[in-house]
Amino acid sequence: MNKQKKRSVLGWDPYLLIPYLILCIIGIVMVYSASADVAMQVGGTARSYLVKQSIFALVGIGIFFLLSRVNLTFWRSKYTLGFLSGILIVLLVYVRFFGAAVNGARGWVNLGPVSIQPAEVCKFFLTIYLANQFARYENLSRSDYLRKLRKPIILTIVLIGLILSQPDTGGALINASIFLVIIMASRIPWKYGATALVGGFLALLIGLPYVAQLFAKIGGYRAARFVAYLNPFANASGSGTQLVNSYYAISNGGIFGSGIGNSIQKMGYLPESNTDFILAIISEELGLVTVLIILALLATLICRIILLGIRSNNLYETLLCYGTGTFFAVETMFNVGAVCGLLPITGVTLPFISYGGSSMFVLSASLGLVANVERRMRRQKARRQQEVA
Known part of the structure; x- marks a missing residue:
């Protein structure tokens, strides 16, 4: 029992809490550093971004601790889920037509000093x-199970379709990944699930260049930025400028960086330097070593989340952990891949590091639920040990 207490930090899993807090601190510092030119463009100061990101992080930490204590049955209530789904659909429809536009995408609802991204x-x-729906179907017959799939599939398609219409390709792909992983981890027959997953992955690999070319023909800022990864130097002063300057930033930083605050690319050369491409600024100022530390912290979180899902004897909690782990992993992969030119630029931020409130709050809430699962598992284990003793 004493050994178990030593492995917790004030009652929370250290493998979740410590990486989370370190990432938030790194994010606050680097948003402050990366926002110098952004602040000048809007007539403010980098300090204002420091204050905002600090507030976002503190509120996010509060959400984390709150949701780690709220009974998980609250999130399984049909009234809670029905209310959230209705509000979310209304907000997604609203932003499609009336939302604040940023770089050609309407994805934000402005509420005074705060913007929400549905x-x-x-x-x-x-x-x-999805975790709740598929956990409820655990004991159904195969025919009933396949029939019950209609409702979550239809709702998922509606939500992803509304996100794509903004357009927000990155957000749509992350949500689609969450759906695929949860459905694969549930009771769907493996021969159907594995075939769908492998087929979808191969189709993505084969079709990505053609989709990129189609986006280029459609035109527009976001479409051009999406295909820039194919050959950024072909239009280095246009659609490829973001990726080219990201390369310069990474190259300038080397192994140990040029020193915090000494980035050249953040001074008007690299767009979205404090959001989508903050990792490039980190690489330029603090070097490859710090980038690897950040990725190691994120990998620790993701692996711990997945491990908790594997260890749980409750299907709902397992699916909850798998969905959250997928969310974190795919978002990290898309951001790092875009910064390095390995994947198209989709506007996905780096978890806990990039500037922004919506992302910080949602990530913290998701991690809080996982911490809730871990606390329940720890209490359950302690009760079993007491019974044996």
């Missing part, structure tokens, strides 16, 4: 909704 909230909602 596509981010959708990642949290789909995880808890």
Whole structure:
């Protein structure tokens, strides 16, 4: 029992809490550093971004601790899920037509000093909704199970379709990944699930270049930015400028970086330097070593989340962990891949590091639910040990 207590930090799993807090601190510092030019463009100061990101992080930490204590049955209530789904659909429809536009995408609802991005909230909602739905189907016959699939599939398609219409390709792909992983981890017959997963993955690999070319023909800022990864130097002063300057930033940083605050690319050369491409600024100022530390912290979180899902004897909690782990892993992969030119630029941020409130709140809420699962598992284990003793 004493050994078990030593492995917790004030009652929370250290493998979740410590990486989370370190990432939040790194994010606050680097948003402050990366926002110098962004602040000048809007007539403010980098300090204002420091204050905002600090507030976002503190509120996010509060959400984490709150949701780690709230009974998980609250999130399984049909009234809670019904209310959230209705609000989310209304918000997604609203932003499609009346939302604040940023770089050609209408994805934000402005509420005074705070902007909410419904596509981010959708990642949290789909995880808890799909985990609940498929956990409820655990004891159904195969025919009933396949019939029950209609409702979650239809709702998922509606939500992803609304996100794509903004357009928000990255958000749509992350939500689709959450759906695929949860459905694969549930009771769907493996021969159907494995075939769908492998087929979808191969189709993605084969079709990605053709989809990229189609986006280029459609035109527009986001379409051009999406295909820039194919050959950024072909239009280095246009659609490829973001990726080219990201390369320069990574190259300038080397192994140990040029020193915090000494980035050249953040001074108007690299767009979205404090959000989508903050990892490039980190690489330039603090070097490859710090980038690897950040990725190691994120990998620790993701692996711990998945491990908790494997260890849980409750299907709902297992699916909840798998969905959250997928959310974190795919978002990290898309951001790092875009910064390095390995994947198209989709506007996905780096978890806990990039500037922004919606992302911080949703990520913290999702991690809070996982911490809740871990606490329940720890209490259950302690009770078993007491019974044996």
